[in-house]
Amino acid sequence: MQLGAFSISLTVKDIRKSKAFYEGLGFSDMGGTGDEDWVILKNGDTVIGLFQGMFEKNMLTFNPGWNQNAEKLAEFQDIRSLQDDLKAKGYQFTAEADPSTSGPASFMLVDPDGNPVLIDQHV
Numbered sequence: 705m706q707l708g709a710f711s712i713s714l715t716v717k718d719i720r721k722s723k724a725f726y727e728g729l730g731f732s733d734m735g736g737t738g739d740e741d742w743v744i745l746k747n748g749d750t751v752i753g754l755f756q757g758m759f760e761k762n763m764l765t766f767n768p769g770w771n772q773n774a775e776k777l778a779e780f781q782d783i784r785s786l787q788d789d790l791k792a793k794g795y796q797f798t799a800e801a802d803p804s805t806s807g808p809a810s811f812m813l814v815d816p817d818g819n820p821v822l823i824d825q826h827v
């Protein structure tokens with residue numbers, strides 16, 4: 705099972721201060737400007753998303769269909785297929801992708817320690 709590109713999505717109190725902090729650690733802009741209360745930053749293959757007022761908790765994020773540069777993969781397992789596979793294994797979802805659709809969709813799980821896991825397909 706390939707979940708796609710990985711990033712950590714961090715809830716932040718002040719998007720500008722947090723962005724400056726991570727830029728000081730060597731991260732650079734990958735997406736977003738901060739004007740919509742989110743920005744994606746990258747350092748090597750490490751990707752973090754900063755989100756102000758959008759989520760309650762930090763979460764793990766996987767993007768089926770993307771590599772670590774947010775470039776579409778030639779082949780990947782569609783999110784609805786991933787969801788079906790995980791349902792067959794007994795996983796419970798807090799949000800599900802509509803199986804009657806195609807293209808972008810998402811679903812969410814919570815790990816045994818209460819950490820949200822977002823599977824978010826953009827292609």
